[in-house]
Amino acid sequence: MKNTIKVERAKLNITQSELAEKIGVSRQTINSIEIGKYVPSTTLALKLSKLFKITVNEIFELEEND
């Protein structure tokens, strides 16, 4: 699964730690999501969507293997 968290984070000009703090997870979790090692739960995806003010579909995209 691809995601645009890094891009959206850059748009808001916030670090991984700041993003993690805003949605109540650890920095390592944000890093794992960004590099595609971990697919977040619906709750976390919705929190990200709310923060970035875009839909979940715009943040996460299914790949052929998924």
Place this chain on the structure above:
Amino acid sequence: MQNVKYICHIVKHTNLIKMENQQNFQPKFRLLPNYFKKIGIGFVLFAFIILIPLFHYWKTLEFAGNYKQFFYVPFFDILILGLLLYSMAKEKIEDELIVLIRLQSIAKAFIVGIFFVIGWQLGEFWNDYIQEIKGSVFQSFGVLIVIICILISYILTFNSMKKKM
């Protein structure tokens, strides 16, 4: 019109029930506060301090036999309690990825425990029937050592997976 209202009512309540059920299946652990990690480490260190006199007087005849039990029993109990407290303590930020890692570590520790017991049985068989050695320390504390093995395996797996995050 009444039918539409009725359908809306059913849909609304069905969704509420679904949401409640989903919350019930969220993997959550009732864990101890983070400072219990330090308390756990303290217990483990204390357990090893208890063993110091045993090693000191190991070779003296007066200390042989049943006296060793006075040190072994509290050593194992305090060590297990310390490891348990350490493993049951929350992380500073206990998020969903940590919960997932915790679950995976428990599963791995469970499997390690099973293989440990199988290995143990084979080892005892080797000792008893092939080497003809009986009455080892491990035979007296078999269950406790299996528990310690499971706890250590859980802690090591959890910490290694956390580092790889």
